[in-house]
Amino acid sequence: xxxxxxxxxxxxxxxxxxxxxxxxxxxxxxxxxxxxxxxxxxxxxxxxxxxxxxxxxxxxxxxxxxxxxxxxxxxxxxxxxxxxxxxxxxxxxxxxxxxxxxxxxxxxxxxxxxxxxxxxxxxxxxxxxxxxxxxxx
Amino acid sequence: xxxxxxxxxxxxxxxxxxxxxxxxxxxxxxxxxxxxxxxxxxxxxxxxxxxxxxxxxxxxxxxxxxxxxxxxxxxxxxxxxxxxxxxxxxxxxxxxxxxxxxxxxxxxxxxxxxxxxxxxxxxxxxxxxxxxxxxxxxxxxxxxxxxxxxxxxxxxxxxxxxxxxxxxxxxxxxxxxxxxxxxxxxxxxxxxxxxxxxxxxxxxxxxxxxxxxxxxxxxxxxxxxxxxxxxxxxxxxxxxxxxxxxxxxxxxxxxxxxxxxxxxxxxxxxxxxxxxxxxxxxxxxxxxxxxxxxxxxxxxxxxxxxxxxxxxxxxxxxxxxxxxxxxxxxxxxxxxxxxxxxxxxxxxxxxxxxxxxxxxxxxxxxxxxxxxxxxxxxxxxxxxxxxxxxxxxxxxxxxxxxxxxxxxxxxxxxxxxxxxxxxxxxxxxxxxxxxxxxxxxxxxxxxxxxxxxxxxxxxxxx
Numbered sequence: 001x002x003x004x005x006x007x008x009x010x011x012x013x014x015x016x017x018x019x020x021x022x023x024x025x026x027x028x029x030x031x032x033x034x035x036x037x038x039x040x041x042x043x044x045x046x047x048x049x050x051x052x053x054x055x056x057x058x059x060x061x062x063x064x065x066x067x068x069x070x071x072x073x074x075x076x077x078x079x080x081x082x083x084x085x086x087x088x089x090x091x092x093x094x095x096x097x098x099x100x101x102x103x104x105x106x107x108x109x110x111x112x113x114x115x116x117x118x119x120x121x122x123x124x125x126x127x128x129x130x131x132x133x134x135x136x137x
Numbered sequence: 138x139x140x141x142x143x144x145x146x147x148x149x150x151x152x153x154x155x156x157x158x159x160x161x162x163x164x165x166x167x168x169x170x171x172x173x174x175x176x177x178x179x180x181x182x183x184x185x186x187x188x189x190x191x192x193x194x195x196x197x198x199x200x201x202x203x204x205x206x207x208x209x210x211x212x213x214x215x216x217x218x219x220x221x222x223x224x225x226x227x228x229x230x231x232x233x234x235x236x237x238x239x240x241x242x243x244x245x246x247x248x249x250x251x252x253x254x255x256x257x258x259x260x261x262x263x264x265x266x267x268x269x270x271x272x273x274x275x276x277x278x279x280x281x282x283x284x285x286x287x288x289x290x291x292x293x294x295x296x297x298x299x300x301x302x303x304x305x306x307x308x309x310x311x312x313x314x315x316x317x318x319x320x321x322x323x324x325x326x327x328x329x330x331x332x333x334x335x336x337x338x339x340x341x342x343x344x345x346x347x348x349x350x351x352x353x354x355x356x357x358x359x360x361x362x363x364x365x366x367x368x369x370x371x372x373x374x375x376x377x378x379x380x381x382x383x384x385x386x387x388x389x390x391x392x393x394x395x396x397x398x399x400x401x402x403x404x405x406x407x408x409x410x411x412x413x414x415x416x417x418x419x420x421x422x423x424x425x426x427x428x429x430x431x432x433x434x435x436x437x438x439x440x441x442x443x444x445x446x447x448x449x450x451x452x453x454x455x456x457x458x459x460x461x462x463x464x465x466x467x468x469x470x471x472x473x474x475x476x477x478x479x480x481x482x483x484x485x486x487x488x489x490x491x492x493x494x495x496x497x498x499x500x501x502x503x504x505x506x507x508x509x510x511x512x513x514x515x516x517x518x519x520x521x522x523x524x525x526x527x528x529x530x531x532x533x534x535x536x537x538x539x540x541x542x543x544x545x546x547x548x549x550x551x552x553x554x555x556x557x558x559x560x561x562x563x564x565x566x567x568x569x570x571x572x573x574x575x576x577x578x579x580x581x582x583x584x585x586x587x588x589x590x591x592x593x594x595x596x597x598x599x
Binding site for chain 2: 067077
């Protein structure tokens with residue numbers, strides 16, 4: 001099942017993300033991060049015209065995921081937007097994505113950064129993906 | 138996992154994990170704690186993280202941690218790591234994402250009785266004047282040119298604009314700027330993230346407090362620093378905001394990619410580093426220095442807002458800067474004739490005779506200490522930085538409602554103004570170690586001495 005769950009950490013916030021595919025995992029991670037930034041954000045308010053294209057190249061899929069989330073976080077902070085992923089294409093260890101954004105007044109949580117700390121993507125026998133991501137808040 | 142049996146007791150306040158504990162350690166790991174604090178320290182993985190720090194290339198003498206240590210990622214919070222500038226590395230994770238997060242203390246010429254009738258209104262005005270919370274912009278919107286000047290000049294730039302007193306510079310660590318700063322090493326994204334954040338407090342554990350000096354513990358130094366019993370003081374805790382967070386993110390990414398090039402093996406990617414002398418190392422150091430300058434300018438702008446409010450209430454009464462210390466920073470310092478790059482992540486510089494400001498958790502005591510000669514020999518001129526978190530924000534939220542925390546503080550006579558009632562519960566005192574225990578360890582170890590104890594009377598938070 002595609003899902004995310006916010007977990008406690010001594011000083012920070014962790015997010016457990018599950019996806020049936022790698023693409024679903026990355027999309028869920030963006031949704032989870034948006035949920036931390038603005039728990040009551042109305043994703044339905046997302047404006048189809050407010051789009052951003054991003055391209056990320058990395059060394060492996062874990063680093064790619066963290067770099068991708070970092071880029072989305074930076075855009076969120078600069079543009080005061082919450083983003084969802086409308087399309088995502090992988091090629092080896094790079095990706096191209098289209099984000100759609102919803103303007104927000106501010107955030108409820110100040111995520112300073114997405115960290116590489118222990119971000120290990122695991123794949124189950126059934127082919128489902130899971131990762132735990134640590135955010136510095 | 139490390140257990141008590143792996144430790145050597147050096148003194149009542151200092152413990153060592155020997156180099157033989159793990160074969161990839163280049164030096165031993167040492168940490169300051171009392172015996173009764175050990176159980177809490179073993180509850181998280183801060184000591185395992187300290188051992189990881191001891192594996193980094195060029196590390197000197199010991200990987201060190203202070204009694205307020207807690208688990209971070211990569212480096213523990215409360216850590217000090219000194220690297221050789223020729224053979225060693227610089228690691229953005231050893232400074233942290235909030236570059237030059239720090240505290241400054243302003244002291245008034247008023248005693249508490251004089252301001253007590255105005256306390257509620259004073260807190261309200263400080264809350265209104267100083268932008269706080271997530272995403273609220275500051276008074277100054279900086280042009281690209283102004284941003285570059287601040288990044289390279291720090292607080293000195295604000296003097297020219299009338300936002301700082303000339304005398305303030307003498308009471309800021311490094312006089313409010315690091316000369317190695319280069320604005321061109323800071324990405325445009327980082328500059329955009331910081332463009333409207335100068336003079337803003339942010340959220341989380343950042344605050345402005347109105348304190349009263351409850352007890353003088355060293356008359357001579359208190360007099361020298363300008364502190365007296367019952368005096369009203371203001372404590373400011375914040376850092377480089379989004380600008381610093383982005384600088385750290387940008388350079389950790391760069392260094393992760395450079396690990397193979399420099400044949401560096403690390404047990405956790407958040408320890409990503411590059412030789413200090415390499416292009417990546419030098420660019421990061423220049424960018425980090427620029428972000429540190431931005432943070433000092435940020436605390437200075439908040440000081441300007443605070444003084445404006447203070448003068449509105451109390452006329453010509455002055456708020457003198459006692460001292461400003463950074464607790465997430467890397468600096469070049471010399472020990473035994475050798476230049477080292479000192480990483481402090483949740484640790485404070487404590488040179489002999491220098492004031493050291495140690496904020497407690499919200500609503501509990503804070504301390505002014507003075508650095509001691511022993512710190513130069515033992516801890517690379519460093520001490521603790523605060524109480525140190527013990528409980529996750531979620532666990533704190535489960536234990537108490539923000540409203541309850543506010544009521545408890547009110548019962549103790551502490552006025553609270555906050556934009557986030559949930560944030561109050563997250564920062565509740567029970568989520569932190571006892572500040573008295575932490576300070577007792579560093580003074581017991583002789584690396585700093587207590588000068589004064591402060592009690593909060595009003596807390597202003599994002």
